[in-house]
Amino acid sequence: xxxxMSEGPGAGSPAAPGTTDAPRGRRHFSGRRSVTGSRxxxxxxxxxxxxLRKHFxxxxxxxxxRATDPVxxxxxxxxELRKGETLGIVGESGCGKSxxxxxxxQLLTPxxxxxxxxxxxxxxxxxxxxxxxxxxxxxVFQDPYGSLNxxxxxxxxxxxxxxxxxxxxxxxxxxxxxxxxxxxxxxPEHYNRYPHEFSGGQRQRIxxxxxxxLRPSLIVCDEPVSALDVSIQxxxxxxxxxxxxxxDLTFIFIAHDLSVVRHISDRVAVMYLGKIMEIADRDELYAxxxxxxxQALLSAVPLPDPRKEHKRSRILLKGDLPSPVNPPSGCVFHxxxxxxxxxxxxxxxxxCVSEIPLQISHGPDHEVACHYAAPASFEVL
Amino acid sequence: xxxxVSEQTPSGSPPSTPLLSVRDLRVRFxTEDGIVxxxxxxxxELQQGEILGIVGESGSGKSxxxxxxxxxxxxxRAEINGMITLDGVDLLTLRDEELRKRRGEDIAMIFQxxxxxxxxxxxxxxxxxxxxxxxHDVPKQAAREKTIEMLERVGIPSPAKRIDQYPHEFSGGMRQRAxxxxxxxxxxxxxxxxxxxxxxxxxxxxxxxxxLVSLQQEFNSSIIIITHxxxxxxxxxxxxxxxxxxxxxxxxxxDALFYAPxxxxxxxxxxxxxxxxxxxxxxxxxxxxxxxxxISPPSGCxxxxxxxxxxxxxxxxxxxxxxxxxSSPHPVRCLIDPDDRKTIFETDIRPSL
Numbered sequence: 085x086x087x088x089m090s091e092g093p094g095a096g097s098p099a100a101p102g103t104t105d106a107p108r109g110r111r112h113f114s115g116r117r118s119v120t121g122s123r124x125x126x127x128x129x130x131x132x133x134x135x136l137r138k139h140f141x142x143x144x145x146x147x148x149x150r151a152t153d154p155v156x157x158x159x160x161x162x163x164e165l166r167k168g169e170t171l172g173i174v175g176e177s178g179c180g181k182s183x184x185x186x187x188x189x190q191l192l193t194p195x196x197x198x199x200x201x202x203x204x205x206x207x208x209x210x211x212x213x214x215x216x217x218x219x220x221x222x223x224v225f226q227d228p229y230g231s232l233n234x235x236x237x238x239x240x241x242x243x244x245x246x247x248x249x250x251x252x253x254x255x256x257x258x259x260x261x262x263x264x265x266x267x268x269x270x271x272p273e274h275y276n277r278y279p280h281e282f283s284g285g286q287r288q289r290i291x292x293x294x295x296x297x298l299r300p301s302l303i304v305c306d307e308p309v310s311a312l313d314v315s316i317q318x319x320x321x322x323x324x325x326x327x328x329x330x331x332d333l334t335f336i337f338i339a340h341d342l343s344v345v346r347h348i349s350d351r352v353a354v355m356y357l358g359k360i361m362e363i364a365d366r367d368e369l370y371a372x373x374x375x376x377x378x379q380a381l382l383s384a385v386p387l388p389d390p391r392k393e394h395k396r397s398r399i400l401l402k403g404d405l406p407s408p409v410n411p412p413s414g415c416v417f418h419x420x421x422x423x424x425x426x427x428x429x430x431x432x433x434x435x436c437v438s439e440i441p442l443q444i445s446h447g448p449d450h451e452v453a454c455h456y457a458a459p460a461s462f463e464v465l
Numbered sequence: 466x467x468x469x470v471s472e473q474t475p476s477g478s479p480p481s482t483p484l485l486s487v488r489d490l491r492v493r494f495x496t497e498d499g500i501v502x503x504x505x506x507x508x509x510e511l512q513q514g515e516i517l518g519i520v521g522e523s524g525s526g527k528s529x530x531x532x533x534x535x536x537x538x539x540x541x542r543a544e545i546n547g548m549i550t551l552d553g554v555d556l557l558t559l560r561d562e563e564l565r566k567r568r569g570e571d572i573a574m575i576f577q578x579x580x581x582x583x584x585x586x587x588x589x590x591x592x593x594x595x596x597x598x599x600x601h602d603v604p605k606q607a608a609r610e611k612t613i614e615m616l617e618r619v620g621i622p623s624p625a626k627r628i629d630q631y632p633h634e635f636s637g638g639m640r641q642r643a644x645x646x647x648x649x650x651x652x653x654x655x656x657x658x659x660x661x662x663x664x665x666x667x668x669x670x671x672x673x674x675x676x677l678v679s680l681q682q683e684f685n686s687s688i689i690i691i692t693h694x695x696x697x698x699x700x701x702x703x704x705x706x707x708x709x710x711x712x713x714x715x716x717x718x719x720d721a722l723f724y725a726p727x728x729x730x731x732x733x734x735x736x737x738x739x740x741x742x743x744x745x746x747x748x749x750x751x752x753x754x755x756x757x758x759x760i761s762p763p764s765g766c767x768x769x770x771x772x773x774x775x776x777x778x779x780x781x782x783x784x785x786x787x788x789x790x791x792s793s794p795h796p797v798r799c800l801i802d803p804d805d806r807k808t809i810f811e812t813d814i815r816p817s818l
Contacts, residue, residue, distance in 0.1 A: 177637075177666055313522035313523055314522065314693065314695075314734060314737050314738050315734065315737045315751050315752035317737070317751075318737035318749035318750065318752075321739070322749055325748065342667070342741050343740055346739065347739035347744075370741070384668045384670065385667050386670075386699060387696055387742050388738060390699045390720060391720070398671055398675075400668075400675060401668045403622075404639070465742040
């Protein structure tokens with residue numbers, strides 16, 4: 085399973101300006117190499133996603149079942165992922181964040197766009213190729229109940245990646261699996277137990293052990309802690325940070341909880357109706373959100389601080405998420421945008437309705453897809 | 466129903482007759498593995514117009530408490546002991562018919578998951594009208610008008626059309642609004658909201674919480690809001706009750722709970738939570754271990770196996786069950802000396818929050 089796909093032309097290319105010395109001090113790396121022995125250094129671009137689309141075809145009801153307009157779950161997103169960082173993807177349900185994560189791993193076939201991993205275009209890779217790629221890309225799922233086969237023992241679940249990839253680790257699969265169990269804080273003696281004998285937090289540890297078994301370089305974590313109680317959530321968040329440091333992992337962390345995302349991410353992307361509205365360095369995004377949607381989203385989260393909470397102003401978005409089958413023209417957010425409704429002139433509004441805003445740079449490591457991006461007129465947090 | 470307490474102002478009023486008083490409530494479920502002590506000696510009071518937040522993690526007994534108040538365990542194998550009085554009437558000894566009269570009229574409940582709480586087979590309007598007609602002898606047309614008015618009040622657009630739609634035609638936020646309309650249509654004095662926004666997105670949650678607060682002010686009803694989200698209680702509640710393993714461990718005003726908490730479990734909750742409004746440089750501090758089994762809960766203080774500040778030799782945390790004086794302004798179920806607790810919070814906990 086070694087080498088063939090690891091060395092792409094982009095491997096040695098310099099990272100984007102200003103990123104190599106990014107304040108990523110809290111991560112310390114052990115210098116271990118990934119299984120494929122890649123030359124990608126920390127801070128280099130590991131994954132590039134360009135104009136990625138995932139549309140789900142729909143059929144009309146009735147006998148004929150003609151194809152109708154597709155659901156545009158992910159509709160043209162672009163971002164870069166640098167080695168060793170965590171990119172948080174936030175958004176409300178139906179914004180396409182989970183589909184984005186799965187499409188990046190090609191668990192779903194992209195409708196359009198390119199995914200470059202270590203400089204190599206992996207879009208449309210063949211099944212055998214994809215299987216080899218999966219040694220480097222793994223996933224942790226949200227539901228610790230649904231994502232573990234109830235009829236398999238924990239040993240079999242965590243050992244499955246070795247079986248699928250036909251890898252025999254030094255010392256045998258069982259020893260390796262038990263070491264992994266130890267690493268994620270499970271008792272290795274529970275090797276033969278079944279998922280139902282574990283609590284939600286422990287099951288999520290099983291999912292993490294399975295994901296790190298092959299020493300991947302990229303893990304997509306899809307809402308890994310949202311089903312857990314706060315005290316257990318903190319344990320799992322800490323575990324994710326630890327394994328990231330220990331194994332030089334790059335994370336895509338998908339979540340709807342903006343507090344957890346702030347804690348764990350280096351950069352954050354905000355999605356709405358299949359598009360990225362704003363993507364920025366973590367501190368920048370929370371301190372200086374420029375997109376009206378990000379501002380509304382941040383202001384909606386209640387803070388565990390009553391005095392602050394009673395002083396805060398809150399933008400209430402009206403109505404519900406429009407259908408991704410038939411998204412609004414121009415900027416998809418304009419139908420609910422408070423700025424559009426209150427601040428823009430008729431002339432400016434026309435632009436929002438007709439022209440799709442592109443992700444435009446607003447300072448170092450800060451891109452916004454809004455024609456009239458500006459700092460909030462109130463204190464967001 | 467009498468109105469003896471209706472003139473009381475919200476929180477801060479002299480604690481005369483409370484609207485709701487729960488005394489030494491115990492709820493047990495016999496199971497094959499043993500008796501589950503879901504609620505184990507819970508006492509609290511609620512004044513008219515007050516919003517009480519009950520927080521705790523899964524299995525702390527917060528939802529069981531609310532369902533016991535609603536009388537939803539009648540006819541099941543659950544054993545309920547203690548006293549739950551609403552306006553001085555003991556709800557546990559009421560006959561079924563009398564209780565049914567009070568449900569909806571005096572107490573209403575908003576459930577977490579509106580999709581399973583609403584009947585998929587009936588239109589939303591039918592279900593809300595039913596709730597109204599049970600308590601009011603009015604012609605159908607009047608009930609329908611009242612329902613439309615209520616749907617409008619909770620912010621459902623074109624209510625005259627929406628009233629004839631089925632729950633699946635509503636979005637999650639709309640369904641929760643419909644649930645709120647159903648709960649409020651009889652103008653109840655106590656509303657129990659069990660995780661009313663947990664299934665919703667933050668922007669929708671903000672809408673629903675705002676709606677609940679404005680309706681509460683309009684009708685001067687009392688609310689018990691049950692949640693695991695400390696942000697939600699910080700926004701809504703005057704008073705907060707923290708539950709752990711079926712018992713109340715701390716109760717106080719929202720200010721006291723957030724700025725001067727005294728129970729180690731409350732500290733644990735606050736320290737394990739990531740903050741959105743500021744960056745914590747350190748790692749999160751989880752509470753160690755797992756929640757206890759309710760079949761054989763730990764002896765003494767139920768939190769002692771997970772407590773970083775237990776002192777078994779000196780205080781006997783594993784032997785003595787700490788008292789909880791529900792009548793004091795800020796009761797804490799902990800054996801550590803109150804002055805020591807304050808010191809620990811100031812030196813150990815607050816700096817890392």
